[in-house]
Amino acid sequence: MPTETFEFQVEARQLLQLMIHSVYSNKDVFLRELVSNASDALDKLRLEKLWDDSLDADVSDLHIQIDIDKDARTLTVRDNGIGMSYDEVGQLIGTIANSGTAKFLRELREAQDKAGEEGLIGQFGVGFYSGFMVADEMTLLTRRAGESQGTRWSSRGEGTYTLETVDDAPQGTSVTLHLKPADPENQLHDYTSPWKIKEIIKRYSDFITWPIRMVPEGPADGSDEAPAPETLNSMKALWARSRDEVSDDEYHELYKHIGHDWRDPLETIRLQAEGTFEYQALLFLPAHAPHDLFTRDFRRGVQLYVKRVFIMDDCEALLPPYLRFVKGVVDAADLSLNVSREILQQDRHIEMMRRRLTKKVLSTVKEMMTKDRERYDTFWREFGTVLKEGLVTDTENRDAILAVASFASTHHESEPTTLKSYAERMQDGQEDIYYLTGESRQSIENSPHMEAFRERGIEVLLLTDPVDEVWADAVGEYEGKKLRSVAKGQIDLDAKDEDTPDAEREKQTEEYAGLLGWMKEQLDEDIKEVRLSSRLTVSPACVVSDAHDLTPALENMYRAMGQEVPRAKRILELNPHHQLVKGLNQAYKEREDRSELAETAELLHGLAVLAEGGQPKEPARFVKLMADRLERAL
Numbered sequence: 148m149p150t151e152t153f154e155f156q157v158e159a160r161q162l163l164q165l166m167i168h169s170v171y172s173n174k175d176v177f178l179r180e181l182v183s184n185a186s187d188a189l190d191k192l193r194l195e196k197l198w199d200d201s202l203d204a205d206v207s208d209l210h211i212q213i214d215i216d217k218d219a220r221t222l223t224v225r226d227n228g229i230g231m232s233y234d235e236v237g238q239l240i241g242t243i244a245n246s247g248t249a250k251f252l253r254e255l256r257e258a259q260d261k262a263g264e265e266g267l268i269g270q271f272g273v274g275f276y277s278g279f280m281v282a283d284e285m286t287l288l289t290r291r292a293g294e295s296q297g298t299r300w301s302s303r304g305e306g307t308y309t310l311e312t313v314d315d316a317p318q319g320t321s322v323t324l325h326l327k328p329a330d331p332e333n334q335l336h337d338y339t340s341p342w343k344i345k346e347i348i349k350r351y352s353d354f355i356t357w358p359i360r361m362v363p364e365g366p367a368d369g370s371d372e373a374p375a376p377e378t379l380n381s382m383k384a385l386w387a388r389s390r391d392e393v394s395d396d397e398y399h400e401l402y403k404h405i406g407h408d409w410r411d412p413l414e415t416i417r418l419q420a421e422g423t424f425e426y427q428a429l430l431f432l433p434a435h436a437p438h439d440l441f442t443r444d445f446r447r448g449v450q451l452y453v454k455r456v457f458i459m460d461d462c463e464a465l466l467p468p469y470l471r472f473v474k475g476v477v478d479a480a481d482l483s484l485n486v487s488r489e490i491l492q493q494d495r496h497i498e499m500m501r502r503r504l505t506k507k508v509l510s511t512v513k514e515m516m517t518k519d520r521e522r523y524d525t526f527w528r529e530f531g532t533v534l535k536e537g538l539v540t541d542t543e544n545r546d547a548i549l550a551v552a553s554f555a556s557t558h559h560e561s562e563p564t565t566l567k568s569y570a571e572r573m574q575d576g577q578e579d580i581y582y583l584t585g586e587s588r589q590s591i592e593n594s595p596h597m598e599a600f601r602e603r604g605i606e607v608l609l610l611t612d613p614v615d616e617v618w619a620d621a622v623g624e625y626e627g628k629k630l631r632s633v634a635k636g637q638i639d640l641d642a643k644d645e646d647t648p649d650a651e652r653e654k655q656t657e658e659y660a661g662l663l664g665w666m667k668e669q670l671d672e673d674i675k676e677v678r679l680s681s682r683l684t685v686s687p688a689c690v691v692s693d694a695h696d697l698t699p700a701l702e703n704m705y706r707a708m709g710q711e712v713p714r715a716k717r718i719l720e721l722n723p724h725h726q727l728v729k730g731l732n733q734a735y736k737e738r739e740d741r742s743e744l745a746e747t748a749e750l751l752h753g754l755a756v757l758a759e760g761g762q763p764k765e766p767a768r769f770v771k772l773m774a775d776r777l778e779r780a781l
């Protein structure tokens with residue numbers, strides 16, 4: 148097949164431009180990226196061979212080799228791993244499949260200043276392309292294990308790349324960088340210096356479990372024989388070493404390799420279990436939530452090793468779904484190398500391990516909360532929403548999750564509160580913990596349901612995540628105190644309030660009985676009861692749900708998930724102190740013809756729905772009725 152020239156996908160071209168004119172100061176990391184890819188390729192081959200012994204591939208000496216050619220100014224990173232087919236090279240190297248990278252590029256374009264750019268670029272892994280930070284041309288020669296023909300890919304990082312098939316390519320991949328001239332002032336070091344390469348490997352890739360070899364510079368004694376390659380990395384599994392032997396930086400580099408993140412993790416968690424089922428775990432809490440955390444195909448879970456041998460990525464059996472953002476390694480001593488995902492799901496030991504790891508992650512978050520509030524706040528901001536899923540799905544750890552959860556509250560405009568602190572602040576006689584759910588803090592705060600609470604200074608939790616309704620419902624109480632939505636059921640804040648004596652209420656109820664009954668008839672399709680409210684101080688009306696009914700937001704959520712739920716009728720509450728309601732009652736009593744009042748009732752209902760952020764049932768009709776009224780009021 149002749150050499151063919153292809154154009155890079157638009158995003159890929161943008162990323163390349165960025166690499167070429169890189170503002171990223173630490174260019175050394177290109178080597179980490181290439182070694183990381185090579186290491187993954189070796190893992191993949193070893194596994195593929197394990198599953199399919201007939202695969203025509205040599206796995207006897209899997210390793211990574213770095214070659215320097217000072218005269219040609221090239222640096223080559225070679226592996227004898229899985230390799231890529233012709234089509235794979237085009238797909239994997241010519242395009243950017245990772246949507247996170249595309250998002251990153253968009254953000255980068257929007258960042259106006261250089262400092263913003265630098266901050267952003269440091270946050271994203273750009274893998275293979277980072278070679279263009281130090282090279283003006285890259286060549287990749289690869290042959291997929293089991294295939295006979297290889298592929299050569301080559302590009303100068305501009306608009307195009309070439310592909311050709313090659314007959315005599317060795318198994319695996321070699322990436323050759325044609326290095327730019329060294330320019331130490333711009334952090335562009337001399338990457339033909341073995342010393343420099345050794346330093347970079349030691350710093351970033353020491354823990355890689357495959358040997359990274361390099362042939363030392365020619366022998367000083369003048370003999371022709373090439374010196375034997377030396378291994379640059381210790382290959383020591385960090386999780387098997389004691390804490391004081393490993394620096395924080397080393398842990399962080401491992402995290403970056405397995406977490407595909409360029410930033411340091413927020414927290415490192417070590418766990419060694421001895422006894423009948425031995426294992427070691429090294430887990431990381433990232434500092435930032437990945438953009439695809441809530442997508443269906445988010446790759447979750449930590450890596451599983453068996454006695455230092457990599458078995459699988461994204462082992463979801465080791466942690467519950469609500470901890471899917473945790474990255475790391477679990478190395479179990481007593482599992483079979485052939486263990487499959489299905490077996491893991493049913494294994495009793497794995498189940499024990501999962502419970503222990505879950506508890507350890509939660510206790511680490513608790514510790515962060517008490518010892519380093521700022522770090523905890525970052526954690527909760529990034530991952531609180533996911534963790535709250537556990538309140539619904541993991542009853543065993545519900546209390547532990549509640550203990551580390553925090554929520555926005557009317558107590559403070561920006562600082563979230565824990566349930567414990569809320570409980571400590573509860574007013575004399577207050578028995579329940581109040582919350583309200585909604586789209587945003589602002590819309591909740593402006594909701595009519597909040598009025599009486601605001602007036603009486605009763606704290607309300609302001610919950611804005613879709614999952615909040617679900618867990619608040621499922622959890623029901625915290626340390627004996629009921630969790631109550633201020634938009635559900637009867638709220639009787641006046642029960643212990645002397646301001647409105649019972650006699651007055653009775654009088655009110657009597658006075659309004661006719662109107663309430665009549666309005667219920669008018670609004671029968673949507674409303675199951677019309678009653679006087681003790682929630683409202685300013686607004687004329689609001690709609691509330693019965694204590695055990697689904698709220699409209701939950702109904703919508705279930706529908707979005709494809710579940711059929713009947714629409715629950717709601718309750719309309721009227722504020723007997725509001726002029727509009729008083730006037731309506733008066734008119735109801737005086738008028739024979741109530742057709743216009745029926746429209747007022749409809750409008751009042753529509754306004755109440757709007758005030759809580761909903762939509763009147765027939766918006767066009769609502770607008771027409773309203774416009775007619777406004778016109779008459781001119």
Ligand SMILES: Nc1ncnc2c1ncn2[C@@H]1O[C@H](COP(=O)(O)OP(=O)(O)OP(=O)(O)O)[C@@H](O)[C@H]1O
Pocket residue numbers: 180184185188226228229230231239240272273274275276319320407408
């Ligand atoms: N040495 C290699 N051997 C086999 N496949 C490789 C090799 N290098 C890269 N690839 C393939 O090309 C893909 C793209 O590599 P690239 O480094 O751009 O991104 P990545 O490794 O997937 O992600 P990132 O580096 O951003 O964490 C890899 O996922 C892998 O499938």
